[in-house]
Amino acid sequence: MQASAARPMPDLSTVARPLSAWRVWVLPVTLSDRRLRAVGVLVILLHLTLVVIVEWVMFESLLVKALGGVQPGIVARFAALVGPTMAIELTALVFGGFAAIRVLGSVRSGRNTARVVSVFLIAWSPVVLYSAGILLALAGGWEPDVQIFSSRESTDAQVADTIHEAMPVIMGPLTMGRHAANGTSMLLLAVLQYRLCGINAKRSIAAAGVVGAIATLAAILA
Numbered sequence: 581m582q583a584s585a586a587r588p589m590p591d592l593s594t595v596a597r598p599l600s601a602w603r604v605w606v607l608p609v610t611l612s613d614r615r616l617r618a619v620g621v622l623v624i625l626l627h628l629t630l631v632v633i634v635e636w637v638m639f640e641s642l643l644v645k646a647l648g649g650v651q652p653g654i655v656a657r658f659a660a661l662v663g664p665t666m667a668i669e670l671t672a673l674v675f676g677g678f679a680a681i682r683v684l685g686s687v688r689s690g691r692n693t694a695r696v697v698s699v700f701l702i703a704w705s706p707v708v709l710y711s712a713g714i715l716l717a718l719a720g721g722w723e724p725d726v727q728i729f730s731s732r733e734s735t736d737a738q739v740a741d742t743i744h745e746a747m748p749v750i751m752g753p754l755t756m757g758r759h760a761a762n763g764t765s766m767l768l769l770a771v772l773q774y775r776l777c778g779i780n781a782k783r784s785i786a787a788a789g790v791v792g793a794i795a796t797l798a799a800i801l802a
Contacts, residue, residue, distance in 0.1 A: 613695050616776070620701030624673065627704050630711035631669055635662045637718050638751065642743045645723075657740050661747055665802050672798035676700070676791040680769075683787040684779055696777055700791070703769035710761035714754065724750050758799045766792035 639658055677700050681693060743750075770788035773779045779787075 613692065613698065616695060616698035616702065620698040623705050623708060624701045626708045627711070628666065628669060630708060630715065631665065632662055634711050634714050634718075635665060635747075635751075637715065638724065639743065639747065641718070641723055642750070643740060646739050646743065657744050661744050668798050668802045672794050673704075676794045679790045679794060680787040683790050684773070684783055692777070696773070696779075699772040699776055700769060703765050703772055706764035706768060707758070707761045710757060714757075724753065755799055759796060762792060762795040762799060766795070 636658060639661065677697060680700050681696060684696060766788040769791060770781075770784040773784040773787065774781055
């Protein structure tokens, strides 16, 4: 009797876990690697773009309140403000991605690392929605409850510098919402890793927890 040949490993880009009656996943479970990669890149681009836009709209609204308008040369001060924030966001993404891969051990086990990275990027969707919600609130007339006083001797540049220095405090009330959005993203990450990458629940939760810790630290520092 001949020994049967070993069955090849299934392609995770086309094979998905079967849906159970008690699981209501409103998620595509058979997306190709190419589509996942495209969605992941789109999500991260939106995330970083909205971070900049939210910072600018907040900064501009405070300038208008204090000075009656945006003065020439203010863009350079805004660049100095948003630069560190973007550096923190990018660092959190890079370290979070490497940490997730490390915990999952996807390289050593032969899993599709590119697919894991794509899922990691897509998981930031709740943060994108949170930033979009802030913009909608600002467009609807909401503004931070901040009183700005300036003496007559203060120049426009001095007022702008003061607002620049106060922005971390002004953005403080939004930090709790960002923590909630990060938590939702980590929950989504665990689910996507399990559903789309075939990773067991224990490893998925562990990886999401590590990434969540990094995201929380980034939100505090930003």
